[in-house]
Amino acid sequence: MSIPPKLHQQLRLLIRANHILHHHGLVDAFGHISVRHPLNKEQYIIAAYDPGAPALVKNASDFISYWVKDSSPVDPEAPQGYSERYIHGEILRKFPGANSVVHSHSDVVIPFTLGDVNVRPVFHMAGFLGNSGASVFHINDTYERLQERYPPDILIKSQALGTALASHLSDKQPVVLQHKHGFTTFGKDIEEAVYRAIYTQMNCKLLAQAMMLAGGGLKSTSYLTSAEIEACAVMNAKTQDKSFRLWLREVQVNRLYRNEEGEPEKGKVAGMKI
Numbered sequence: 001m002s003i004p005p006k007l008h009q010q011l012r013l014l015i016r017a018n019h020i021l022h023h024h025g026l027v028d029a030f031g032h033i034s035v036r037h038p039l040n041k042e043q044y045i046i047a048a049y050d051p052g053a054p055a056l057v058k059n060a061s062d063f064i065s066y067w068v069k070d071s072s073p074v075d076p077e078a079p080q081g082y083s084e085r086y087i088h089g090e091i092l093r094k095f096p097g098a099n100s101v102v103h104s105h106s107d108v109v110i111p112f113t114l115g116d117v118n119v120r121p122v123f124h125m126a127g128f129l130g131n132s133g134a135s136v137f138h139i140n141d142t143y144e145r146l147q148e149r150y151p152p153d154i155l156i157k158s159q160a161l162g163t164a165l166a167s168h169l170s171d172k173q174p175v176v177l178q179h180k181h182g183f184t185t186f187g188k189d190i191e192e193a194v195y196r197a198i199y200t201q202m203n204c205k206l207l208a209q210a211m212m213l214a215g216g217g218l219k220s221t222s223y224l225t226s227a228e229i230e231a232c233a234v235m236n237a238k239t240q241d242k243s244f245r246l247w248l249r250e251v252q253v254n255r256l257y258r259n260e261e262g263e264p265e266k267g268k269v270a271g272m273k274i
């Protein structure tokens, strides 16, 4: 069966985005990225539980379509999916302009979910983090409030928990840290969601190094100012095409990553025109 061109382009991007997130250490066997269905906004597409890891997805049959309204599978006979898919469904349901969600257990970011260090932007590529920085979601409190019937395995595996997580996000605050778990971000497209995920991780790495240099504290650590954050967020949006072209090439030449659907069409070259 032939795949409509618009859908095929998104599937090709989604396969490569899975590979890119792995290449950058944002996902291992766990973690995921979704995309809203380009031909039906009420659905989203995400990898199935098998083939087992983002690095191993390679063709359209490795993915499942779900309804945005409740994260139930479009095909009732669909294979096993990720229990954490409610993260994606509820963010796509809350933000009509969002078309891709990334969820990561980055070992660089998790330490920042444990204490009280605010993850605000410390370099120009992370202006998108916004003035308030990343928000923090504490699932323990939410379990009690929602009287969840699941064992407390710290996974977002119900619609109510997904809604609670999504409530910590906004267009001005597109990254949420998940206490003792990882983080989630979203974007208007796959490229923006991947960009925000990679540079959230890099921001945390730089922040940790700056704090170490400062003797473990934040006293000698500078965050971006409000004006810098605003200007850098605009720059980030205009230059993400450049990063994505490099990241795409890195996974194309690495033999671990297979793609049987063909490569995504080249996007427009954007950049800062001055």
Ligand SMILES: [Zn+2]
Pocket: 031, 084, 103, 104, 105, 181, 182
């Ligand atoms: Zn997770």
